[in-house]
Amino acid sequence: MTTSALSFPMPSALGSIDQYISAANQFPLLSEAQELDLARRLKRDNDLEAARALVLSHLRLVVSIARNYLGYGLAHADLIQEGNVGLMKAVKRFDPDRGVRLVSFAMHWIKAEIHEYILKNWRLVKIATTKAQRKLFFNLRSMRSQNGEAAHNLTGDEAAEIAKKLGVKTEEVFEMEARFAGGDVALDGSSDEDDEYRSAPSAWLADSAPEPSEELATAQIERLNEDGLRNALASLDERSRAIVARRWLVDEDGSAATLHELAAEYGVSAERIRQIEAKAMQKMRGLLTAA
Template sequence: MNNTSTAVALRDPWAMLPSLGNLDAYIAAANRVPLLTHAEEVDAARRLRDHGDLEAASRLVLSHLRLVVSISRKYLGYGLPHGDLIQEGNVGLMKAVKRFDPDQGVRLVSYAIHWIKAEIHEYILKNWRMVKVATTKAQRKLFFNLRSLKQSLKDEAAEADTHRSTLTPAEVDSLAETLSVKREEVLEMETRLSGGDVALDPQTDDSEESYAPIAYLADEATEPTRVIESKARDWLAGDGIALALDSLDARSRRIVEERWLNVRDDNSGGMTLHELAGEYGVSAERIRQIEVAAMKKMRKALAEVA
């Protein structure tokens, strides 16, 4: 390292590392950072604890970056970017460094493992699926242990040239006892792990065979607007019509009923204007005018109670 690089490293030790965008270069640089001896680790931890020495904190973090890389590799099977796993693990490492007490007689590497895994676990649970598969502490523990066991089953099945990937009743009972959870919880978590995310309205092609779930999962019968409209129609067909008819005089009511509500035996509709005109001894135009006025009065009556 030349003098310029040394000066930069002293001001900002993180400048020694490439960004996680160049993952291979980052991992190589992290593995080149020298490890601290026990005495150096204790000295740096005490300077951080007692004096808030940020340079000491940087030395502790940098010397353990290779630990984060190593732990993060174990979680590559979840399909999440390795760089993101390392980044979350680094957050856990920094939390561990901040809380580390060198006088407890424990090396930082042993103490930091818990914090690194905790941050990686949290990241996986938040990003592995759109819908969370585990929320309680017991469910989280079950999630990772069950994933590990199922992977072991797949490996064993591959060696035996079989295709078993589900748990046997005995394995379910054993796992439930080991993790102190109910048998039903193990079965439920296995169901969650076996599922997958499906976008309700994904970007698909225009072929007729492509159907998004949103097209067939919608229940229009319980959609709020449809429910309100349905209730309104039912009321109009019953109490609403009766209320509107009650607002009319006897002649107007009979004309409306005979024109629109009563149907002939041959299903040819109600009485015509000329038929009603002959019955009442007026012109067909007069019957039409009475009908129009009656309809207007009925709409007004309905509007007042709407």
């Protein structure tokens, strides 16, 4: 069957998550040739029908991945919705000429969106902010669930064993364990319960907002730093400035160019790009320090 003959009807209004999953599983899988043809049409002609076919044929993948995160107490439908956002991002960025199937490429984007959603909604306050903390959060929770350890506090030996398996420090395991155990606390408490109200954080937290004079000083320092960076960039030759900007000043989707991407663009080796970048950064640091 050619891609032009593929039929991807949209289901009518669905009343439940089970109906949605059933509908998603009815969309036909693509052969490698069909997938390549659709992806090339999307990349070459911005063919939205091709993008639609690629997305719909992989909805069952999102359902399968989202099912693995049901233990976080979040709605299955919400997890699937976030995973679908990741799938659409993957379809948009998919390069059919890299020799990788879309299913393999899309898994990273689907999981990334679901992870971000879980970390934002599992608690009012984010439990993990850095990339390392996010990895530890999901690995530790999965490992504790598999070992049946969720019902008791970790011992020193258990934490050390988990730290060894995950390649982190034991202290980091205990810190994340404490975040698991901690609950959300209302800022104001309840005005109906006097004791609770007096012990609420709003009753004893000090105002840490800076004074107007401090805000003005901070703003002035930031302007000086921006001017210094702008002047340091202007001191570089055009190629060095472009490489630094592409490597360190990320674009709208939050991604920076790799050494190999720049090497292909400028027709030199990745090592040569690294050398140019290192020399430019050294020159900029010297100018910023002198300023």
